[in-house]
Amino acid sequence: MSVPADIGQRRAAPFLNWKRRRSVLPGFSLTMGITLFYLGLIVLLPLGVMLTRAAGLGLDEFLRAAFNPRALATYKVTLLSAAEATAFNACAGLLFAWVLARYDFPGRRVMDAIIDLPFAMPTAVAGLALSTAFAHNGWLGQYLDPLGIKIAHAQPGIAIAMAFTSLPFVVRSIQPVLEDMDSDVEEAGRTLGATEGQIFRRILLPTILPAVLAGASLAFARSLGEFGAIIFIAGNRPFDTEISALLIFIRLEEYEFGAATAIATTVLLAAFALMLLTNLVQSWHQRYLRRG
DSSP states (O other): OOOOTTHHHHHHHHHHHHHHHHTTSTTHHHHHHHHHHHHIIIIIHHHHHHHHHHHTTOHHHHHHHHSSHHHHHHHHHHHHHHHHHHHHHHHHHHHHHHHHHHOOOTTHHHHHHHHTHHHHSOHHHHHHHHHHHHSTTSTTHHHHGGGTOOOTTSHHHHHHHHHHHHHHHHHHHHHHHHHHSOTHHHHHHHHTTOOHHHHIIIIIHHHHHHHHHHHHHHHHHHHHTOOHHHHHHHOOOTTTTOOHHHHHHHHHHTTOHHHHHHHHHHHHHHHHHHHHHHHHHHHHHHHHHHHO
């Protein structure tokens, strides 16, 4: 039985290709080592220290500090406001991303730059601007106050501040997906008689849903940790408009480091659980689309 002369080369091809793929990034081992070093130094080490300190409190002390009535009230205000801000940003962010990706109009570049403004400006400046606008004698508050709508020094102001600072996460997650989508699929759907609603539900939504989930989860996690933009507009009343980040700051000022660590750990675990759940949903969605 004759053996092809190039059988050895064909068998060795996968290993040769693997070596060529490795050489695409020169110094991979060095760059990966530096990346992991800085990741551990900047992210993992501080989190590890905080978790270690929280573990040293003891279960009773941890539960007493993290779940006392005042802390529970801050969790409620923070989670409710973050959920409202995220729901708004999921809709508004999709709208803004759609306009920026699908239309060309005068001032488009200016609008595109304004979307990133919350990233560039200090959050304290954002809080001061929102307070000036929504105070009872502010530019907008003077018209809302006679209607009985109170924004500044109330829970709606917290949600608005969170929405302001976290909107770019949603827009920047969805916009590249919309820009990469081929409009021929939508035109084919219209040719076959599909309505605009059917095109959105069956063509567009399955494609952009992972990006919407990713942007919304990032916006929610950002809202949980927001501080500077909120303290100027919230009023900061315990059991009413006090957020978890402010209570952590107050506990640090009172030199109650254990209580501050317990509350911070609880917020951290909630944010991590949300990100993990979002990743699981995205993975399930991708597998569902591949099976379909």
